[in-house]
Amino acid sequence: MNLRRDVFQAIADPTRRAILLLVASQSMTAGAIAANFDTARPTVSKHLQILTECELLKQEQNGREISYHTNAKKMKEVADFIEPFRKMWDDRFNKLETIMKKYKTKK
Amino acid sequence: MEQKTKIHAEEGKQELLITREFDLPLELLFKAYAEAAIVEQWMGTKVLKLENKKHGSYQFETTDPKGNKHGFNGVIHEFVPNRKITRTFEMEHTPFDVQLEFLEFEKLTDDTSKLNMQVVYKSVALRDKMLQLPFAQGINMAHNRLEDIIKKLK
Numbered sequence: 001m002n003l004r005r006d007v008f009q010a011i012a013d014p015t016r017r018a019i020l021l022l023v024a025s026q027s028m029t030a031g032a033i034a035a036n037f038d039t040a041r042p043t044v045s046k047h048l049q050i051l052t053e054c055e056l057l058k059q060e061q062n063g064r065e066i067s068y069h070t071n072a073k074k075m076k077e078v079a080d081f082i083e084p085f086r087k088m089w090d091d092r093f094n095k096l097e098t099i100m101k102k103y104k105t106k107k
Numbered sequence: 108m109e110q111k112t113k114i115h116a117e118e119g120k121q122e123l124l125i126t127r128e129f130d131l132p133l134e135l136l137f138k139a140y141a142e143a144a145i146v147e148q149w150m151g152t153k154v155l156k157l158e159n160k161k162h163g164s165y166q167f168e169t170t171d172p173k174g175n176k177h178g179f180n181g182v183i184h185e186f187v188p189n190r191k192i193t194r195t196f197e198m199e200h201t202p203f204d205v206q207l208e209f210l211e212f213e214k215l216t217d218d219t220s221k222l223n224m225q226v227v228y229k230s231v232a233l234r235d236k237m238l239q240l241p242f243a244q245g246i247n248m249a250h251n252r253l254e255d256i257i258k259k260l261k
Contacts, residue, residue: 012118085238090112093127093222096149100135103145 007054007074015039016047020056020070027060027069116238121231123238125224133214136222137189140210152179159186165194181205189214196226203237204229 010016015037022028022036034044048068051057055074060067116123129136139145143154146167155166160183167179178199185193190212197205209225228234 086110086112086114089114089125089127090110092149092151093112093129095151096136096139097129097131099145099148100129100131100139103138104131104135 007056010050010054010056013047015044016051019044019047019051020075023057023068024070024075027067029065029067033068114238116234119231121229121234122225122227123234125226126221127224128215128219128221130218131220132218133189133212133220136220137212140192140212141188158183161186181208204233206237 011020018037019033022033030045030048031041033048034041037044048057052059052068055071057068058071060069112125112127114123114125131139139149141159143157146152146157147154150167152167152169155168157163157165163183163186165181165183169177169179171177180197180199181195183192183194185191192208192210192212194208194210195205196208197203206229207227209223209227211223211225213221213223215221226234228237
């Protein structure tokens with residue numbers, strides 16, 4: 001396993017995000033994925049390699065073909081990443097709102 | 108349901124925007140920022156000092172579950188009641204540089220109000236570290252779509 005790739009670095013690229021969205025609904029071969037992009041095939045392969053290295057994609061051997069599908073567990077980690085920060089502020093503001101509503105009725 | 112608190116962080120920018128609409132009249136929202144006793148309640152911090160005036164300063168102290176104390180402080184540059192607070196914010200004894208905060212308070216209706224908080228960091232890298240979100244680009248769209256897909260996967 002190669003850990004030199006950072007998952008967030010991987011997802012910062014728009015093509016790679018597009019690949020993830022594409023593969024999320026069904027597993028696809030590299031060729032089928034590449035067919036959805038104007039980019040050269042080797043470029044798409046490179047993107048697939050990066051996504052696989054950081055475990056966002058999983059490879060599956062089907063006879064001679066290799067197909068790719070998303071790794072749900074890893075994807076979830078990524079999607080949740082900004083959430084703690086937002087949640088922190090949301091909780092704070094909810095508290096503020098509750099306190100001030102009480103303050104209002106006290107008056 | 109639409110999220111009440113929104114974070115907007117554009118790629119390559121050293122700032123982020125936090126917006127929130129409140130079911131509170133503007134005056135009450137502002138009061139929550141101006142009165143030390145109220146700040147203590149919703150921020151979950153001790154307010155050691157809060158001088159609400161131009162060139163005033165503030166000092167907060169929180170105690171984590173392990174009992175360690177963490178200090179925060181800043182200088183107030185502008186304090187316009189019910190409208191605006193401009194201040195710096197610094198976490199003491201951390202490698203994070205001071206940040207600049209522009210807080211704008213806005214009346215929506217007699218009973219609702221909005222807070223726009225713009226936070227400027229020393230560098231893009233620092234902002235991303237604070238957010239832990241280096242993939243901020245296209246956050247609203249890509250993130251929501253990813254989230255939808257992930258929900259289906261579960």
